[in-house]
Amino acid sequence: MEPQKILSLVNVSKSFGNKQVLSGINLDVYEGQIIGYIGPNGAGKSTTVKLILGLIEGYSGMIEIFGENIQKSDYTYKKRIGYVPETAELYENLTAFEFLIFTGEMYGLTSEKAEEKAFSLMKEFGLEGAFHQRLSSFSKGMKQKVLIISSLLHDPDLLFYDEPLSGLDANSVMVIKEILAKLAEQGKTIFYSSHIMDVVEKISNRIVLLVNGEVVADGSFEELKQQSQEGSLEGIFNQLTGFTEHEEIAERFVQTVSEGKRL
């Protein structure tokens, strides 16, 4: 059976004022794919994700999710989506329990089911003792785990993760990587945006590189490696973004830092 197309971007362009941020993005994403969506700071990655999620508006081209044009469909498709944003506004005064019940119910779970699932998932992360504590008292990594749980409570088919491992320790990173691989095996589709190249290299089965709002590479790590003759995704990234100046920049930076000190 042909894999199902989950997400499609056709010639999508977006400008903020007179600044063009995305220039004709074409992308078809299929069931079970883990897309590593990478690119330099300001390339337009978050903008792409926010457009797909309907969080920002005003673009040209077409975006389809689960076969429906998002400009024409109602909001029901959102129930099948999970999202961990780059910077999250957590309701810090709520406890983890309250926050997770709230998001679970918003996505259509009963409060009993949301509580049961939220507690079990918190427990798997070793956070059951903090279930009734306010999020304001959570460490960065604990908050990140709560966000990951909230993105999965309703068992979505399509996941958008923007730097999801931010603040997580090495053990937790291993667990999340494994979880993502298992979710993809079950047919979930994951759109994964990150700057941590070795993680992207390991977990993605397809890598899309965005530079200045344009897709400049799209393929598996093995395919990109063959095209570029570089051994690591970091090397491929440097090569395709034309960046070779790290030593010179560091040299000038440190020189400036050490200038003009009064003794």
Ligand SMILES: Nc1ncnc2c1ncn2[C@@H]1O[C@H](COP(=O)(O)OP(=O)(O)OP(=O)(O)O)[C@@H](O)[C@H]1O
């Ligand atoms: N609401 C906005 N208004 C004006 N410009 C914006 C807005 N959001 C993003 N931009 C601009 O769009 C460009 C792309 O931003 P975006 O956040 O999509 O980049 P990114 O690839 O996710 O970067 P990073 O890796 O740093 O997170 C940047 O130049 C940014 O300044």
